[in-house]
Amino acid sequence: MVEAAPGRTAAYRAILGARLRSQLVYRTSFALDVAGSTMVALTDFVEVYVIFHNVPTLGGLDAAAAFLVFGLGTLGFALGNAVCGELDGMPQYIRTGTLEVLLLRPIPLLAQIITGDVRLKRFGGAAVGVVVLVVGLRWTHVHWTPARVVLVVISPLAGAVLFGAVFLAAGAVQFWLVDAADVTDGFTYGSAYAARYSSAALPLPVRLLFAFVVPAAFTAYLPALALLGLPGPPWLPAWLGWCAPGVGVLAWGAALLMWRSGVRHYTGAGG
Amino acid sequence: MGARAVLALVRAGFRRHTSYRAAILGGAATNSMFGLLRAGIVTATLASAGGHLGGYAAAGGIAYVWISQALVAPLQIFTWDDLAVRVRSGDLAVDLLRPVDLQLLYGAQDLGRALALTLPRGLPPLAVGALTFGLALPTDPRAYLFGLTAVVLGAGVSFACRYLVNLSAVWLLDVRGVLTLYVTVTGVLCGLVVPVRWFPPWLATVDAATPFPAMLQAPADILTGRVHGTAVAGVLAVQVAWLAAMLAAGQLVQRAAARRLVVQGG
Numbered sequence: 001m002v003e004a005a006p007g008r009t010a011a012y013r014a015i016l017g018a019r020l021r022s023q024l025v026y027r028t029s030f031a032l033d034v035a036g037s038t039m040v041a042l043t044d045f046v047e048v049y050v051i052f053h054n055v056p057t058l059g060g061l062d063a064a065a066a067f068l069v070f071g072l073g074t075l076g077f078a079l080g081n082a083v084c085g086e087l088d089g090m091p092q093y094i095r096t097g098t099l100e101v102l103l104l105r106p107i108p109l110l111a112q113i114i115t116g117d118v119r120l121k122r123f124g125g126a127a128v129g130v131v132v133l134v135v136g137l138r139w140t141h142v143h144w145t146p147a148r149v150v151l152v153v154i155s156p157l158a159g160a161v162l163f164g165a166v167f168l169a170a171g172a173v174q175f176w177l178v179d180a181a182d183v184t185d186g187f188t189y190g191s192a193y194a195a196r197y198s199s200a201a202l203p204l205p206v207r208l209l210f211a212f213v214v215p216a217a218f219t220a221y222l223p224a225l226a227l228l229g230l231p232g233p234p235w236l237p238a239w240l241g242w243c244a245p246g247v248g249v250l251a252w253g254a255a256l257l258m259w260r261s262g263v264r265h266y267t268g269a270g271g
Numbered sequence: 272m273g274a275r276a277v278l279a280l281v282r283a284g285f286r287r288h289t290s291y292r293a294a295i296l297g298g299a300a301t302n303s304m305f306g307l308l309r310a311g312i313v314t315a316t317l318a319s320a321g322g323h324l325g326g327y328a329a330a331g332g333i334a335y336v337w338i339s340q341a342l343v344a345p346l347q348i349f350t351w352d353d354l355a356v357r358v359r360s361g362d363l364a365v366d367l368l369r370p371v372d373l374q375l376l377y378g379a380q381d382l383g384r385a386l387a388l389t390l391p392r393g394l395p396p397l398a399v400g401a402l403t404f405g406l407a408l409p410t411d412p413r414a415y416l417f418g419l420t421a422v423v424l425g426a427g428v429s430f431a432c433r434y435l436v437n438l439s440a441v442w443l444l445d446v447r448g449v450l451t452l453y454v455t456v457t458g459v460l461c462g463l464v465v466p467v468r469w470f471p472p473w474l475a476t477v478d479a480a481t482p483f484p485a486m487l488q489a490p491a492d493i494l495t496g497r498v499h500g501t502a503v504a505g506v507l508a509v510q511v512a513w514l515a516a517m518l519a520a521g522q523l524v525q526r527a528a529a530r531r532l533v534v535q536g537g
Contacts, residue, residue: 032448182297186304
């Protein structure tokens with residue numbers, strides 16, 4: 001296995017390089033896609049703007065803290081979506097039989113699908129996340145400690161990992177339910193929506209669902225509580241905000257188990 | 272072009288969209304999930320505002336969320352590119368050969384789609400809302416009669432706007448960017464993301480000059496009982512006016528498009 005490693009890295013590098021270059025060939029289309037991704041994130045922000053135009057706090061957070069949560073959630077989701085969003089296409093892979101072609105190649109299925117389309121256009125949404133995050137950070141007056149600096153850098157990355165796990169689990173479900181993107185959208189895009197708001201604003205069962213089953217709260221709300229030194233609502237103590245990377249590892253473990261059992265369950269679409 | 276042919280087109284659209292039952296159920300599940308999240312956010316917003324905001328008390332805000340989630344599919348608030356795809360593939364040339372006006376051809380099928388999806392995509396989110404947050408709906412049967420009329424008119428306005436956006440493919444070919452822009456703007460301005468009554472004054476002014484509130488806000492206002500009595504007539508009249516204006520614009524652009532159309536390939 002060790003000897004095979006360089007060849008394998010080269011193969012991945014070639015695939016990734018080709019995919020990234022191919023997105024840049026049609027300049028106008030790429031620019032429009034980036035603009036589209038930016039617009040989607042801006043629309044999400046309008047919702048926050050309209051709410052805080054009307055009320056001073058939502059779910060225990062003022063506008064500044066809400067910006068922080070929105071920024072972290074949007075950035076984490078954009079990064080996770082850029083890398084793992086292609087798993088959204090699993091229903092098409094299965095229905096059209098493309099999956100059989102991928103299964104024949106000597107590279108693990110998951111690695112092929114993920115490297116198959118790293119979506120650079122998502123960086124439009126990431127840019128909106130960064131801007132709102134920076135505004136939130138300056139506005140909230142975080143009492144900076146070395147640990148909190150590490151936390152603010154790690155949180156969007158942990159968020160990307162967590163959202164990646166959600167995409168992976170949603171992709172794995174498609175092996176059992178034919179064309180079930182309509183169902184799993186509620187979890188993938190629902191988790192992105194839940195991540196942008198204070199979890200304290202959600203009723204308890206929904207709050208727990210989007211914290212401990214779909215780990216949306218760990219991507220933005222809980223790290224923001226830890227950064228600001230705020231207490232959390234019932235069932236979500238603020239110290240959980242430091243646990244996002246660990247939860248990310250757990251989530252990937254669970255999602256990978258689902259994926260593996262899905263691939264074993266798969267019998268082909270009769271292509 | 273007889274009424275029989277139009278009816279046949281409406282029926283075809285209806286059947287096409289009732290064939291995939293699993294997809295209908297799945298979509299309803301996602302609408303319900305977003306309903307749970309949105310109802311939570313709206314409830315917390317109203318609590319923070321002291322119980323009332325923009326004419327909504329808690330029960331009205333929650334009803335608004337579930338009604339709007341129930342109407343997302345019938346009103347087709349999200350992407351629709353059937354026509355743009357046919358422009359790009361050149362199949363539009365086939366459509367133009369048919370003895371039916373192009374707008375009527377697509378509009379009748381879209382009406383069938385809206386009618387097909389109203390109950391199967393609408394009732395599940397309403398049931399979930401009633402079981403979780405509780406759902407206070409009007410007791411006056413006229414609210415439902417006028418409300419469903421407003422849904423049909425709203426679906427018409429939605430179609431007329433989507434038709435225009437799709438026709439831009441005749442000039443642009445690649446309309447993904449335009450479609451994304453359209454969907455995001457619609458989501459905000461039709462009142463799906465937050466009720467239009469919560470907009471800051473400048474955004475409310477901009478919004479009032481667009482057809483978007485006539486899609487979702489109008490039927491939602493009537494079905495939640497927020498607008499009642501004689502005011503209903505005013506809301507329906509505005510919808511009819513926007514429908515007529517957007518369909519007329521579609522006819523104009525369609526005529527220009529037919530002259531401009533270049534079928535790609537052989």
